[in-house]
Amino acid sequence: MTKRAVKPIDQTKPRWQRQPDARPDQILDAALGVFRAQGFSAARMDDVAKAAGISKGxxxxxxxxxQTLMESLITRAVAPIAQHLNVIAAQAPDGPVTPVLRAMLTFAASNLGQAKASAVPMLVISEAGRFPELARLYRQQVIDIGLGAITGMIKRGINRGEFRKLNPAYAARSMIAPLLMHMVWMNTFVLSEDEPIDLPDMIEQHLDIFLHGAKFRAQPEVSL
Amino acid sequence: MTKRAVKPIDQTKPRWQRQPDARPDQILDAALGVFRAQGFSAARMDDVAKAAGISKGxxxxxxxxxQTLMESLITRAVAPIAQHLNVIAAQAPDGPVTPVLRAMLTFAASNLGQAKASAVPMLVISEAGRFPELARLYRQQVIDIGLGAITGMIKRGINRGEFRKLNPAYAARSMIAPLLMHMVWMNTFVLSEDEPIDLPDMIEQHLDIFLHGAKFRAQPEVSL
Amino acid sequence: MTKRAVKPIDQTKPRWQRQPDARPDQILDAALGVFRAQGFSAARMDDVAKAAGISKGxxxxxxxxxQTLMESLITRAVAPIAQHLNVIAAQAPDGPVTPVLRAMLTFAASNLGQAKASAVPMLVISEAGRFPELARLYRQQVIDIGLGAITGMIKRGINRGEFRKLNPAYAARSMIAPLLMHMVWMNTFVLSEDEPIDLPDMIEQHLDIFLHGAKFRAQPEVSL
Amino acid sequence: MTKRAVKPIDQTKPRWQRQPDARPDQILDAALGVFRAQGFSAARMDDVAKAAGISKGxxxxxxxxxQTLMESLITRAVAPIAQHLNVIAAQAPDGPVTPVLRAMLTFAASNLGQAKASAVPMLVISEAGRFPELARLYRQQVIDIGLGAITGMIKRGINRGEFRKLNPAYAARSMIAPLLMHMVWMNTFVLSEDEPIDLPDMIEQHLDIFLHGAKFRAQPEVSL
DNA sequence: GATGAATGAGGCTTCATTCAT
DNA sequence: AATGAATGAAGCCTCATTCAT
Structure with a gap:
């Protein structure tokens, strides 16, 4: 009496399929979407289930x-990123650091520019108060490595005389901050009527400003 | 949401109207602290009451x-900031924009650098999914004005030939991003064992990089 | 629309009364009734609330x-019994133990014979698997003291030559067992069509059998 | 309870009919163990399955x-006991009842003294509130017959002048109560540090007391 | 027959909100 | 105005039961 028999064709399909291998990722994907949209606490397990097309149980x-769902979500996201960052760092060739930095930031931008990729870090940021352990994990597994690689490259640039004498940690922040800002922006403040931001363009200009601004200056101009 | 008892508060006024006496602020201060520490959903009214030293009722x-508490919290924070930003923008003198931009960012940094001042924007960021209206309010009353002032100033710099031809909106982001990043950082990823970041120092270096990197270049160097 | 206005007279009564002092006992009484009827696990908090005339919250x-409810139930029952048993034991006069034992069992019977008084021990028996801690508590606070008092009195009877040489612990069990059995019986196996058992009568006869059977015999008859 | 799928089991037979092969007994044995340890409601079908070494389905x-599992459990236990009791009752010879009663109680004790044999009656006692039907079944098929046989024998003893004039129903209870008590005790209140109870010894002493106490007395002693 | 993945109703518990005092 | 006892809707989680394999 409650069932609608809309498409008699579908009656041959089983009500559900066994998918023990695919389920975890399927669930995590659904959870990511729901948590992003509603926040962790406000999200209901029912919604996650519905989004995953399965039952709550x-x-x-x-x-x-x-909680475990949240933790798994972040842990799952951390691993491949950390791995990839390590690969990039290991492959950096000798020579001028400027093109390397450019490549690094461009890569990061092409990655985090996508809504899905930025969902997990945004969750981490939003729920850091409730999950300090996960924030720490993300920090150590992702941020420290990524930011560390950039900081190291900047140091090398300074040593080579490519950049002037800078605090490398601060310079690294100056360099990547627009990326983080963009992530926050797209997830928080963007309005439908906004002129869309072209992230590659923005990053290119930012690199242009940053790399010029950071490079060695024979005689520093006065009075900026 | 379905029932609403008649309250002595004048329903025709906006809900975030400040009450004449000190109680509302006392409550909002308490709520801010609790919401920051636990997140909006996880925070209990009991905790807010306890933090305010009053009873739940x-x-x-x-x-x-x-919800109203949250809304009032953000609204209360918006008003003075918006006002202040307007004043600054209005007082900007003619002439070189570089020192003006420097002053603007320095001021913003000295402000948002404090934990309490950054609590509200962090809440907005964390709860944007649940309170899009408030995110919009914050965006329009605070960000658009602040970012607008900076963007305008950069435009003026371009027109004056002080800066080279840049996309001003992107440049403004390049300029303020480290501030936002610092805010997020301090509320999310900072660890007790970290070497502390000296925000004024960082901002100074950032301005140094940015303003140099942005300024007019007679013959653009090739291939960074 | 959902409210029935059956008796306009009652509209003057408040929907509920504050009774912070009376509540705990009120709730425990209700819980006792519900747990007895349905068992602990099967009982629903809703039912307890309804029985207590309050809301679940x-x-x-x-x-x-x-669980705490269950624990409190038993703890509440333990205290007065233990206390009373101690008083009885302390007041036992010197001299023949037979009348003392008779008084003790008669008292216990008049007490546990009531359905309400036996409800807690029956609960303990039923839920011992799930709450071994509570069974232990009941054992130590009630049974050990009560059984101990009887055992001691029997020992005295043996020493005085009033009883023959018996294992006092076993004799004590022989003496009180019909009481326990009656408790179990009334809560488990009694049928509406049964001829009712008159507990005082039964106990009287039991005492008659037991005390005669236990008393000193000059020359034990053979071959029973 | 609302849905019941068609099962290959013949629905016309009583539900507790023993299956031809070994599986049902294997399952019931497992269920008995789990129900005893955890109580009926708290026991999970998963645990029963695991204990039986099969899958839940x-x-x-x-x-x-x-529920059927529980019902079958008790029903399975009832049949052989009832049968055996009937045999014993039928074989009772003429002549003095005292040795017959002694034999009956000793047999019962040697039986119920074992943990496994007492598991079902303990379950009946614990879950009587939830399964009054089964309690009734157990009462009628086991207790009424067993207790009836003893009561009858006592009556005969009275008629023969072996016992004095007693209420036979009460006397039967006086006689078997320590056995029930022992069963409850071992399943509920026994502690590891207790001096172990030797059931045969206790029963022997109990019989000694009881049978002496019950026998005909020419001139009843005064003032017990 | 056997399995165990999947279901979904139902319970305990929490907590925003109400209201008698 | 203030309190805090009381409410009740709603969410997480469990687990008896079903069913595709």
């Missing part, structure tokens, strides 16, 4: 609790 | 709901 | 959990 | 529900 076959 | 004499 | 103002 | 090939 099934989630608990794969994750012990809502 | 008393909160409802001044605010209709938990 | 109110229970949690006074008890942390369903 | 398999249980439902043999039993329609958790």
């Amino acid at each position: 099934t989630i608990y076959l794969y994750f012990n609790s809502k | 008393t909160i409802y004499l001044y605010f209709n709901s938990k | 109110t229970i949690y103002l006074y008890f942390n959990s369903k | 398999t249980i439902y090939l043999y039993f329609n529900s958790k």
Whole structure:
């Protein structure tokens, strides 16, 4: 009496499929979407289930609790990023650092510029108060490595005389900050009527400003 | 949401109207602290009451709901900032924009560098999914004005030939991004064992890089 | 639209009364009734609340959990019994133990014979698997003291030559067992069509058998 | 309870009918162990399955529900006991009843003294509130017959002048109560540090007391 | 027959909100 | 105005039961 028999064709399909291998990722993807849209606390497990196309109980076959879901979400995101950052850092050739830095930031931008990729860091930022452990994990596994690679490259630039004498940690922040800002912006403040931001363009200009501004200056101009 | 008891507060006024006496501010201060520490959803009205040193029921004499509390919190923060930014923008003198921009960013940094001042924007960022209206309000009342002032100043610099031809909106982002990043950092990723960041120092170096990198270049160097 | 206005007279009564002092006992009484009828696990907090004439949430103002409710129930029952048993034991006069034992069992019977008084021990028996701690508490606070007093009295009877040489612990069990059995019986196996058992009569006869059977025999008859 | 799928089991037979092969007994044995340890409600079908070394779904090939499992458990236990009691009662020879009663109680003790044999009656006692039907079944098929046999024998003893004039129903209770008490004790209140109770010894002493106490007395002693 | 993944109703518990005092 | 006891809707989670494999 409650079932609608809209498409008799579908009656041959089973009500559900066994997918023990695919489920965890399927659930995590759904959770990511729901958590992003509503925040962790406000999100209901029912919504996650619905988004994943399964029943509420099934989630608990794969994750012990809502918290575990959140933790797994972040852990899952951390691993590949950390790995990739390490690869990039290891492959940096000798020679001028400017093109390397340009490549690094461009790569990061092409990555975090996508809504899905930035969802996890945004969750980390939003829920850091509730999940300090995960914030720490993300920091150590992702940020420290990424920011560390950039800071190291800047140091090398300074040593080579390519850049003037700068605080490399601060310079690294100056360099990547627009990327973080863009991430926050797109997830928080962007309005539908806004003129869209072309991230590659913005990053290119930012690099242009930054790299020029950072390079060695024989006689510093006065009075900026 | 379905029931709303009649409250002595004048319903025709906006809900975030400041009450004449000190209670509302006392409550909002408490709420800010609790919301920051636990997130909006996880925070309990009991905790807010305890932090304010009053009973739970008393909160409802001044605010209709938990949501209203959040809304009032952000609205209360918006007004003075917007006002102040307007004043600064209006007072900008003619002449070189570089010192003006320097002053603007330095001022903003000295402000948002404090934990309490950054609490509200962090809340907005964290709860944007749940309170898009408030994110919009904050954007329009604070960000658009602040970012607008900076963008305008950069435009003027371009027109004066002080800066080279840049996309001013992007340049403004390049300029203020480290400030936002610092805010996020301090509220999310900072660890107790970190070497502390000296915000004024960082901003000074950032301005040095940025303003040099942005200024007019007779013959652009090739291939950075 | 949902409210029935059956008796306009009652409209003057408040929907609920503040009774912070009376609540805990009120709730425990209700819980006892519900647990007895349905068993602990099968009982729903809703039912307890309904039986207590309050809302479900109110229970949690006074008890942390369903388990706590159970624990409090037993703890509440233990205290007065233990106390009373101690008093009786202390007041036992010197001289023949037979009348003392008779008084003790008669008292216990008049007490545990009532359905309400036996509800807690029956709960303990039923839920011992789930709450071994509570069974231990009941054992030590009630049984050990009560059984101990009887055992001691029997020992005295043996020493005085009033009883023959018996294992006092076993004899004590022989003596009180019908009481326990009656308790179990009334809560488990009694049928409406049964001829009712007159507990005082039964106990009297039991005492008659037991005390005669236990008393000193000059020359034990053979071959029973 | 609302839905019941068609099962290959013949629905016309009583639900507790023993299956031809070994599976049902295997499951019931497992269920008995789990129910005893955790109580009926707290026990999970998963645990029963694990204890039986099969999967959860398999249980439902043999039993329609958790309730049915419980029912079958008790029903299975009832049949052989009732049968055996009947045999004993039928074989009682003429002549003095005292040795017959002694034999009956000793037999019962040697039986119920074992943990496994007492598991079912303990379950009945614990879950009587939830399964009054089964309590009634147990009462009628086991207790009424067993207790009836003893009561009858006592009556005969009275008629023969072996015992004095007693209420036979009460006397039967006086006689068997320590056995029930021992069962409850071992399943509920026994502590590891207790001096162990030697059931045969206790029963022997109890019989000694009881049978002496019950026998005919020419001139009743005064003032017990 | 057997399995165990999947379901979904239902319980305990929390907490924003109400209201008698 | 203030309190805090009381409410009740709603969410997380469990687990008996079903069903595709």
